[in-house]
Amino acid sequence: MGILDRILRAGEGKKLKALEGLVPEINALSTSMTALSDDALRAKTGEFRQRIERGESLDDLLVEAFAVTREAAGRVIGQRHYDVQMMGGAALHFGWVAEMKTGEGKTLVSTLPAYLNGLGGQGVHLVTVNDYLARRDAEWMGRVHKWMGLKVGLVIPGFKERPIEKRAAYAADITYGTNNEFGFDYLRDNMAPTLDDKSQRGHNFAIVDEVDSILIDEARTPLIISGRLADAAKLYYRFASVVRSLKRDVDYEVEEDKRIVVPLEAGIDKVELALGVANLYDEVQQNLVHQLQVALKAKELYKRDKDYIIQNGEVKIVDEFTGRVLDGRRWSEGIHQAIEAKEGVKIKEENQTLATITLQNYFRMYDKLGGMTGTASTEAAELKNTYGLDVVPIPTNKPVGRVDHADLIYKGEAGKFDAVVEDIAERFERGQPVLVGTISVEKSEHLSRLLTQRGVDHEVLNAKQHTREAHIVTQAGRLHAVTVATNMAGRGVDILLGGNPEGLARAQVLKEGHSADVMVDDFALSLPLEEMPEDFQSAR
CATH class of the missing domain: 3.90.1440.10 (SecA, preprotein cross-linking domain)
Known part of the structure; x- marks a missing residue:
């Protein structure tokens, strides 16, 4: 019985056990993969493609492809997938939603189904919530795919927007981008006067990061291309x-x-x-x-x-x-x-609508759809009814150390804010990093004013600081750091206790008077990073 048959026959309550059953098979190949030279490991991509041409399915290749991706990730970016990440990757490949807690490495998980489905040559779309994450993931995780011989594309606003450049990005085996840009490119294709002006080549498989945000919260938001009246x-x-x-x-x-x-x-x-x-x-x-x-x-x-x-x-x-x-x-x-x-x-x-589509209707066009998030269980029924997506909770790699307290209810908003400020001030004095979530820009700025009056140094992360978003979030784990954010701003960016070393290093380089242009990513280089001179790579 094939892997897919075995998984699908497992039934709703047993999907997790079925995924766990794949892990020993993948782990059994670890020793043989580790023994391969770099060239031999990279040659696996060609071998897998030949086997697909001979009639093998992607499901037949899952165990070997996942083992290869894990070994490649360890060699290229120094990160080896945990067993629970293997389970998450398999869930995505089968067209499910992998619910993984914050910090469990969803970005790394996506490399597994992306590589496997990228072998088929029909295109895989990695969908993120903002330009920063799309560019970051294309550079960071894209290094693994490019090292293994797959082509990686990037579609975000303001980046290589000519039709010929867009076509090249969509012709890649794996394409990173934002939900809005994928949708707008579809609309632009529908308005294109000739086939040569179109960029997308179809909708084979999409892996959606923060799937509850994109497929539920923003699902009815229409993407609109307008003309002037x-x-x-x-x-x-x-x-x-x-x-x-x-x-x-x-x-x-x-x-x-x-x-x-x-x-x-x-x-x-x-x-x-x-x-x-x-x-x-x-x-x-x-x-x-x-x-x-x-x-x-x-x-x-x-x-x-x-x-x-x-x-x-x-x-x-x-x-x-x-x-x-x-x-x-x-x-x-x-x-x-x-x-x-x-x-x-x-x-x-004033504008008139020339073309429009909701995100819900756009993502329902994909032949296969999978997603990742830390908060999907509450939306499980809607994801199932609207998209046919099952939610599978993936266990954490280690027991969760976070303590969740009961909610506190106050008679009025003023009393609530006073209590919040006192609590933040007390933790600030101890040096404990604090992240505060608010429901709107207005509330975040109100709290900011109260903290300023109390003498608490802090950063505000809302729509007005969008360009600094990633930097603020990455340093939110430093001693005495207080960060006030809207409910989902900064999503997808890691907060490391003590601060993010790379982010601090970049800030220091800029502080010393160097131009931001010298800190480019692979998509701004004339050649892929691996093909640049060794001196450049080491300096990078």
Whole structure:
């Protein structure tokens, strides 16, 4: 009986035991793999591909391919997969969600199914939540794949965006990128005038990091490519001015739970008087009703530093789940222009939708889908119903040392924040590193002000510090470090107790006056790192 048959026949409650059963078979090959020379180990890729051509399936190769990947990772990046990581890798290959606790090495786990499925030549997409992680993983884990003879591509905004370059990235055996960029490239392909202008070659297998965030939290978020319509800036400014004088519950009513604003008779009369029109609802004036609606919504339903921030004179949307700025995204139907008018910044031309798709519909196109996260059990039913994905909890390599305390409930927000500040200050004095999660940019900045008043040095990690995100998180484990973050900002970046040595070294190099350009990654080099001169590699 083949491996896949054995696993699938195991039944829902026995999947974990079935995965555990694969580990001894993989471990049995460790000695023979260790005995191979570098050339002999790399030659395994060609051997596996020949066996696929002769009719063997990827499932038939799983045990050997995983053993080869583990040995290669140990030699190239100095990291050898643990047994539980082998189980996680197998779960991904079978198209499941591997639930692995924070710090269990999900990034390393992804190399196993990526290498195995990359052998098939139909493409594997490694999907991460932001540009930093995509670039980091492509450089870091990509070294293992390139050493083994596979081609690695990277698709992120602003990096090799010409169609011919995009095609090369998607033609690679393994392609790293962000969920949004994969989706936007699909939309751009659907708008391409010729086949030569298309970049993607199909949707074979996707491994989604932080799968609950991408496939559940952001699933309904539409990716939109827009084109410009005629400018109506003056009208937006006029209505923004008019609605400032209108009073809630007197001139209009608001149903915040339904995101609805309804003008009342008194308010309509005031608007007609201000605009000098007899009847706002005349057929000729129908657009004015829409303008009034969006101006009122901008005033009541969209809050600065919660739903959006003002950055460099622009209104930028803040993701309600991650607290990150959604660069390039704009609210539709005139909402964005109404907010720009409300804030008094320059209004960009109104857009019309040319192509759109939700992340949910995009990822359902893949022939096979797998995912990793530390928090999937609570979303297990939705992942199963929407995507047909089973969640498999993978045990930790060592017992969890973290102590989880019960929640504390306070009568009011002020009391809660006072208690939080006191607790942080006490731990700060002891030197204990503290990471504080908040639900919005607004709350993070409020807590920051309270900590400043208390004399506690800290870093704030939210949409406004997106470019410094990785550096802040990597140093959050240093003595006396206090880091205030939105609920999911910095996800996927390791916090090492004592600080991250590489991050500290990079910061020191920059401090000494060296340009950031000298600290490039493999994707900025004219040749892969392994093909550069030895002096360059050692200096690297």
